[in-house]
Amino acid sequence: MDEKSLIEKSKQGDNNAFNLLLKPYVIQAQQTSYLLLHDYALAQDAVQEALIQTHSSLNRFDPNKAAFKTWFNRIVINCSLNQKRKRKFTFQLENDYGVNDCPEKNSFLKKTNGGLAPQNGITVVGKIKEVKVVRVNITEYNDKELMRFEM
Incomplete structure (x- = not known):
């Protein structure tokens, strides 16, 4: 099945078509996210968020503006950058007692x-x-x- 028909079926709510559509791009998405975040767990979270956003905004995809792969990669990059921004607010507890004291x-x-x-x-x-x-x-x-x- 070609990408165009998978997109149309996915827009109609076919989850199997959505899975087939994204299967070739998920590994590259994980690699891209990891290169941006340098943290495997955060990269996995970013890709998961990208998959959710892709599913919810698939009706807005316009094949005349960009290829699906490009559109999906942009979502992955944006989700990864959002994870990076969130990470700036992660705080660290001060070690008041020494590592082995408590x-x-x-x-x-x-x-x-x-x-x-x-x-x-x-x-x-x-x-x-x-x-x-x-x-x-x-x-x-x-x-x-x-x-x-x-x-």
Whole structure:
């Protein structure tokens, strides 16, 4: 089946046609995204976002303006650049106790070039001056005492 008919079937909601349409371009999309981000997980996220955007905006594709491959690659690049912008807002917790002094802290942090960073990729919009990690065993307190720990 040629690309033009796959595009038309995909526009009509045929998911198999959509998969066949994108199959030849996914590996190149992952490579392109990785070259921009230098991070495999972020590149995978960017390609996933590009696939979702491609699926949702396929009706806007105009074969007279660009080839499908070019159009899809532009979406991949834009999604990758968006991931790169998001990464600027990822913060790192300051190592107050030393790497080996606090095993609880090390269990959810990973070493990075600038110190320690959250394992789960916590992202924050805005500036952060200080982050305190508090661990409380709630079985030791009654309800009134627990209220002081709420934020």
